[in-house]
Amino acid sequence: MTNRREFITKVSMLAASGLILPNVITNDFNSGEGLVMPSIKLGTNTISRILCGSNPLLGYSYMGPHTDRQMKDYYTTERVVELLLNCEKAGITAHQSSSRFDYMNMLRERGSKMKIITLQSDRKDIESAIENASPIGLAHHGGVTDRLFAEGKSEIVRDYVKAVKDKGILAGVSAHNPDVIKEIADKGWEVDFFMTCFYYLTRKLDKPESLPTLPVGAYHFMKDDPQKMTQVIRQVKQPCLAFKILGAGRHTSSQKEVITAFKYAFENIKPTDGIIVGMFPWFFDEVSANAQYSIEYGKNN
Numbered sequence: 001m002t003n004r005r006e007f008i009t010k011v012s013m014l015a016a017s018g019l020i021l022p023n024v025i026t027n028d029f030n031s032g033e034g035l036v037m038p039s040i041k042l043g044t045n046t047i048s049r050i051l052c053g054s055n056p057l058l059g060y061s062y063m064g065p066h067t068d069r070q071m072k073d074y075y076t077t078e079r080v081v082e083l084l085l086n087c088e089k090a091g092i093t094a095h096q097s098s099s100r101f102d103y104m105n106m107l108r109e110r111g112s113k114m115k116i117i118t119l120q121s122d123r124k125d126i127e128s129a130i131e132n133a134s135p136i137g138l139a140h141h142g143g144v145t146d147r148l149f150a151e152g153k154s155e156i157v158r159d160y161v162k163a164v165k166d167k168g169i170l171a172g173v174s175a176h177n178p179d180v181i182k183e184i185a186d187k188g189w190e191v192d193f194f195m196t197c198f199y200y201l202t203r204k205l206d207k208p209e210s211l212p213t214l215p216v217g218a219y220h221f222m223k224d225d226p227q228k229m230t231q232v233i234r235q236v237k238q239p240c241l242a243f244k245i246l247g248a249g250r251h252t253s254s255q256k257e258v259i260t261a262f263k264y265a266f267e268n269i270k271p272t273d274g275i276i277v278g279m280f281p282w283f284f285d286e287v288s289a290n291a292q293y294s295i296e297y298g299k300n301n
Helices: 004-014 065-074 077-089 104-109 124-134 142-150 153-168 178-187 225-235 257-270 286-297
Strands: 040-043 043-046 050-052 094-097 114-122 136-138 170-175 193-197 241-245 274-277
Touching: 043 050, 043 274, 050 077, 050 286, 065 136, 065 178, 065 193, 077 104, 077 286, 114 170, 124 136, 124 153, 136 142, 136 193, 142 153, 153 170, 170 178, 178 193, 178 225, 193 225, 225 241, 225 257, 257 274, 257 286
Parallel strands: 050 094, 050 274, 094 114, 114 136, 136 170, 170 193, 193 241, 241 274
Antiparallel strands: 040 043
């Protein structure tokens, strides 16, 4: 099929009908006119505009303990390496890692040039993260960031940023609360990039039991949250890496819904920003699909 727009439309129709098969998405998209993965700059580094996230690799599904366990069982060291090598083949050149480092050596031994950004929450872990992952940047963990700001302890986060910069690598801050991102930007912290969650999952609700819907686990995904965070993303000068654009699986009932989420994300962030997407290709080639949607809708306009 030569017309990619027609191809994606038909893929969406198949997925919506429940007829899509794992081999429907093709890996052959880095050749041909207009099929180049868009990129952004983080410091002096050029990376793909989509990064592979780490939550599925850690068994964090945000969908309950059964899915958590399934992800943990699936993602052996070998399968993580296979995932990231497939990402590189698809044009995805960056990975946001976290507390798991067992696959890093094997990944490099297999010839990977994947650029790594790592999440940490304590200054004492900075050196070990650099030693184990050789990242281009470290970001302060979002959940911890939100908590420290709520407790009036933002200086702990700032000290972390300074300690990372002292190591000569990029320093970032992750947060779920858009007000935290705005406050850091307004105060002029020397932050190289932000990681910005589309959903304010750490908010404290006075009466969560009064909400008209049941949460999945302990998390409430409010439908208006992406609008609030993207407004802040567009205001700050630093590159932002938007995550949970699919609502931790809540926008994946069909590929049409996934495409809508990708389009919304790219249309509402800056051309210098990227997205982080967790992938779990257990029954469907999510890597190729996500790469193609990023090529189609992530052009840096």
